[in-house]
Amino acid sequence: MPITHHPPDDTVLRYANGTLPEAPAIVVATHLSFCPDCRLRMHSYEALGGSMLDEVAPSKLSVDALSSVLAKLDGNGPPPATQTQAKAVTPRQQPDLPTGMDWPQPLRHYDIPRWRFVLPGVKWTALSFSGPEAGQLLVVHGVPGAKLPSHGHDGTEYTCVLTGSFSDSQGTYRVGDLIEATEDHDHQPIVGSDAECVCVIAIEGHLRLHGLARLLQPFLGI
Amino acid sequence: MTPPADPSSRAAVDCDFSGLIVAVAARQDRAAFSALFEHFAPRVKSYLTRSGAPAESAEELAQETLLAVWRKASFFDPARGSASTWIFTIARNLRSDALRRERHPEALARELDEPAPPRPADVVLAAAERESRVREAMKSLSPEQAAVVRLSFYDEKAHAAIASELDLPLGTVKSRLRLAMNRMRSLLGEL
Numbered sequence: 008m009p010i011t012h013h014p015p016d017d018t019v020l021r022y023a024n025g026t027l028p029e030a031p032a033i034v035v036a037t038h039l040s041f042c043p044d045c046r047l048r049m050h051s052y053e054a055l056g057g058s059m060l061d062e063v064a065p066s067k068l069s070v071d072a073l074s075s076v077l078a079k080l081d082g083n084g085p086p087p088a089t090q091t092q093a094k095a096v097t098p099r100q101q102p103d104l105p106t107g108m109d110w111p112q113p114l115r116h117y118d119i120p121r122w123r124f125v126l127p128g129v130k131w132t133a134l135s136f137s138g139p140e141a142g143q144l145l146v147v148h149g150v151p152g153a154k155l156p157s158h159g160h161d162g163t164e165y166t167c168v169l170t171g172s173f174s175d176s177q178g179t180y181r182v183g184d185l186i187e188a189t190e191d192h193d194h195q196p197i198v199g200s201d202a203e204c205v206c207v208i209a210i211e212g213h214l215r216l217h218g219l220a221r222l223l224q225p226f227l228g229i
Numbered sequence: 230m231t232p233p234a235d236p237s238s239r240a241a242v243d244c245d246f247s248g249l250i251v252a253v254a255a256r257q258d259r260a261a262f263s264a265l266f267e268h269f270a271p272r273v274k275s276y277l278t279r280s281g282a283p284a285e286s287a288e289e290l291a292q293e294t295l296l297a298v299w300r301k302a303s304f305f306d307p308a309r310g311s312a313s314t315w316i317f318t319i320a321r322n323l324r325s326d327a328l329r330r331e332r333h334p335e336a337l338a339r340e341l342d343e344p345a346p347p348r349p350a351d352v353v354l355a356a357a358e359r360e361s362r363v364r365e366a367m368k369s370l371s372p373e374q375a376a377v378v379r380l381s382f383y384d385e386k387a388h389a390a391i392a393s394e395l396d397l398p399l400g401t402v403k404s405r406l407r408l409a410m411n412r413m414r415s416l417l418g419e420l
Binding site: 016017020023024025026047048050051053054055056057058059060061063064065066067068069072073075076077079080 | 257259262263266267269270271272273274275276278279280287288291292295296299310311312313314315316317318320321322324325355356359360362363364367378379381382383406410411413414417
């Protein structure tokens with residue numbers, strides 16, 4: 008099944024110029040790991056950054072800038088590529104995923120807390136980052152047909168489907184799809200009936216849970 | 230902001246910079262490194278300053294960027310993009326690190342430290358093609374459109390900051406940016 012939902016240009020641009028906050032950047036990186044077209048778009052924006060570097064007027068550096076950097080090069084030669092590539096990845100604490108599924112590459116370097124049960128058939132885990140401006144990251148797991156908590160947001164919500172599918176009033180979303188839901192988009196996602204679904208979701212600002220789930224919000228780690 | 234008169238001379242210059250990075254990787258060539266530093270460090274500082282970094286940390290990050298160019302030179306692959314683009318991505322990542330005040334997740338280092346995978350000829354062509362099309366596309370935008378693309382590239386609080394800098398209503402900035410991005414997209418075509 009081809010990927011049908013992609014991030015808008017503006018979001019890819021903010022990812023490419025490094026101004027997208029950390030939590031949404033992880034969700035966009037996850038989408039990029041599925042989507043060659045958006046990777047090319049991202050590389051074009053990086054090339055745009057390169058062209059900006061070409062055209063910007065140079066600033067004056069302190070007089071000893073070059074000599075102090077040259078002094079730091081002593082005994083600091085370029086390491087042979089093979090040594091650097093062999094750098095080991097520290098194993099992280101991460102909860103189990105459905106059989107046969109791995110954590111997507113952008114999340115492999117994070118400790119991820121254990122699952123918390125939210126509603127029947129729905130569990131999630133929340134990652135926090137330094138500084139509120141980084142946003143919040145949730146990984147949500149639903150069994151087939153599960154109804155996720157109905158909610159709205161103060162800021163934009165970025166969702167990428169890792170496995171399975173879900174639907175809301177605006178469409179059906181499958182593996183690799185990235186959905187950007189703006190402030191006015193109140194929705195109740197429902198997991199597809201054929202398979203369990205795992206999504207990674209970043210929220211700028213606050214999530215507003217509706218109904219019963221709202222009472223549980225203080226206990227859900229968000 | 231002064232585009233060179235002849236685009237082919239720019240390509241030649243960039244080729245030279247790529248060659249300098251390759252020289253640093255191959256034989257720790259300090260003269261090549263100095264030439265790279267003299268050209269790029271002042272420009273990286275300008276980019277960082279325009280992106281909102283205070284002058285002192287912009288200078289510090291510009292120096293760190295060039296140090297990283299020295300250390301990572303062996304990962305640079307001229308076929309995957311220009312020297313400017315590669316150095317831009319290093320500066321960007323260091324800037325995000327600094328903003329987040331913690332180690333940038335390695336996963337988001339976006340292929341910088343990954344060994345270059347074997348490349349089919351069409352991919353190599355695509356990278357060079359992308360570099361030149363991006364530059365052509367920027368030149369073909371109207372001055373107003375190019376201005377919003379530049380500003381949206383540099384500013385953290387994109388739309389609102391652009392609106393106040395250009396003294397335009399927010400809606401005008403948003404529609405101008407959308408038009409410029411659509412135009413960029415159609416000029417870049419399928420890459």
